[in-house]
Amino acid sequence: MKPLLVLMLVAAWNAGAASDTTRAASLRLVNPYPSTGPLEISGSAPANKALRAMQAHAAPPLTDLVSRALQQSLAYALDTPVAVVRRAKRGGAEALEHVALVPDGRTLLLAGSDVIIVRNLLTGYDWRRDIKPVALIARMPNVLVGMPHGSDVRRVVESGIARSKRTLASSGELASSHLAGALFIRATGANIGHVAFNGAHSALRAVVAGEVTAAFVPLPAFLDYVRNARLRPQAIADDVRHPSLPDLITLSEAGLPSVSGAGWYGLFAPYAMPAQLINRTASIMAAEQDDARFSASMAQAGLRVERAKGPAFSNLIETDYGRWQAYLQARPEFAIPPAPEN
Template sequence: MSLFSRRELLDAAARITALAAWPAGAAADDYPSRPIRLVIPYTAGAAGDQIGRPWADRTAPLLGPIYVENIGGAGGAIGSAAVAQSAPDGYSLLLGNGSTQVLIPLSSAQPAYDAVRDFRAVYRLITSTLAFAVHPSLPVKDLQELTAFAKANPDKLSFGTPGLGTGNHLVGEMFRRQSGLGADFIHVPYRGMGPATNDLVSGQISSVIAVVSSQILQLHHAGKLRLIAVTSDRRLSGAPDIPTVFEAGMPGLGYAGWFGLFAPRATPDTVVERIAAATRTAMADPKLRESYRSQGLEPDVDSGPDKFQRLVEDELARLAPVVKAIGLKRD
């Protein structure tokens, strides 16, 4: 299975060529002396915006102007590759996650970037969980009922994700294997979670596997979609009615996601530490922490470059055999 189509690779190359011409920054000891760009590698309105934009707003008084640029496509790979090829001066940052920094590099036959060679971790902002969401017309309330319905209606159920090789996709593939559904549960990759969610609400697809966010919770409470399971090991405080995959008897579907800041690999230590220190101060703000918790996210108030880098490298090592075993990795 190839992660990128030829068109997506050409689009990514065009983006990278344009962004490589971004003007060089000032010396590291003068950092920051101009606006910082935060690339969110997903379409506007998706979960990345609800994490990255509050960080930018709260950190701007500490670092100066920060503007957000959404570069969606290929499950986050296009925007991530753009930052990997940017000048390593601290003026281009990536809001990466377990998909962009772990699963996409592991899944692609021709990765556009290397998570370790091309990036350095700065600070993990939040941890998150995924949720199985279905259209309210679907007569299922848990994973067992979803499995039974899919088997009784072969080739009629689909699940949307923000792209091939994402954590959402990984969980969907593991569910297909553990439930025995196989091809009866059809994967539909999108260019972001926003379009996938819109198609679920309108009934174009049967289900999605989504990062839990304020939007997803609001749609659940409004009856526009139904959450039937979360991949965390405990129920969400914002939606305690939703059972976990552990309660559903599928502990193998447990998955903890995260979002955090990354810089191009050669970014100076002093710049990385400056961004991390400002972020640590911002994360101490109760209002910012509450804004994340209200979305079903858990803020990380004790992260840092070295600690976060180890987490990324550990996950790469842990998930490499899993990705290959379920067929996401093409030799």
Template sequence: MKRRNFIKAISCMGAGSMAPILAHAAANASYPASPVRLVAPFPPGGTVDILARVVGAQLTKETSQAFIVDNRAGAGGTIGADAVARAKPDGYTILFGAAHHAIAQTVYPSLPYDIRSMTAISFLGRVDHVLLVTNKLPVKTVGELVAYLKANPDKLAYGSPGTGTLHHLMAEQFKAVTGTRMMHVPYKGSSPALVDLISGTIQVYFETMPSALQYVRNGSVRALAVTSKQRSRSLPDLPTIAESGVSNYDAASWYGLFAPSGTPASVVSALNAATTRAFANSSFVEQWRNQGAEPGGGNPDVLRKLLLSEVDRWSVVAREAKIRID
């Protein structure tokens, strides 16, 4: 609209009619005008918590407003996600979402929310998992582990940070494609599971790269392979599971920011622009990669399409493994 016509339109509408429109525009233009709550739906110390704090610190720099990490753990990440889904859709409560939320749509049949109806903001990237075993187990390769499992069905236990988490389904997928059997031991988060892996209470664990690195590097546990198709730059000498003889095995964590349904497009755009600036920052990308993560980016559709494909993919694994949480 030309400036002259715009002024004429304002005169016709009157100050009273224009007030709500101008107030709404001003609010969106200044977003964020106060601290933002970034919900990390897993306990402190795990990968989601670690990466959420890295992202929150950078978004604080990009927007000059504090992004405060709020750990709302429980039920495979669904308690935190539900808290965000119920929040006011104003951009001041957002979710550090993960692959776990795509899985939850299948394994929790009575979820009070649907992650697919939430507002996608930004794809943050992928994180490899590492197949770890306790040092007390006499295996050093994936092939040796498979042979040991076949010779000792149901004698070993694998851990996960909770039933229905990605760690759980990765192990079930591994069992299915290798024809092996292990017992599942769910924990309340990764930290206690890693403690028990080190002690030998459990023998196998599929852990995310950021959480696994310190234990692999100090020799507390033994890494056999990474779960994705490509080797990780964090552990370049470690083969993939597919390279180790389990063809077509490919799985990884992914992360993204979500907001409640109905969040204004202007707020989504502002948040997406902030993460885009973050990933254009070489020092941030280096810090991100140092945590074992590969950088993301792109518009909200990148995250939305990934979410939909992951819901479809993991629903097959969950059904075949009969994983259901009522």
């Protein structure tokens, strides 16, 4: 990052935040994910069962890695302490409520597509009323692993080999890998049954053991198994190849451009935070993303840094929101509530 640019951005950010005399001494970064175990869910909403299934496969170490990276980057860029505050109760609702109620210019939310999109679709809660997108941090691609011996994903697309009865695993009900699998089945017309496992590692073990034909799993989990000769990566469900596996084709290259299914992590601010301050924060984050060390740390974890702020990030969320909504509405067991009135 260029020192002059950092100084200009920091000065602008501090000038905007300093107008709030009640602010705390440090910036707070709210993490809606637990350190261990599934998120706590309470209440009698029809979606509780699906939410429990979705959150049972969470990967806290990865989200902690992202929050630590942001903590270090923001602390360095702003020359101020950054405290990570965990608010993991009620499936992420606690974090959303906490951020919405503290519009002090010093509180930000780190959240993934599961909390912002899937959880809100299942409960009918409209996140747009309480928080604003600041910046996309990184994508979490999913990898297609397995397939019949001697075949590859191009043959699946070209010859319809997947139309015989097979099973396709995901890392969990309503995970991004589940959506990737659903898009794959729809795009290929494959006669494949979906099997949701309690975590990506369980799905990978099932592929190795021959219990399922193939699986979509998050790239971070697959990298733990990359040296296992019995696991064969077929393609990555993302728009571009990943630096950790540069020879692995994308599903778009294999003839399936509609199958992307990547999760993501982004930075959000309270709805009441002034737009000027949000823009300054997004600019600081963009400068950090240009730092090769930050990108390398994300790539090593299986993530892919991608920049989008303001309207561009909002459009990305709405696109993913629409894809999940279309899928869940076709599955009556999830009982999606009607959209809230504005």
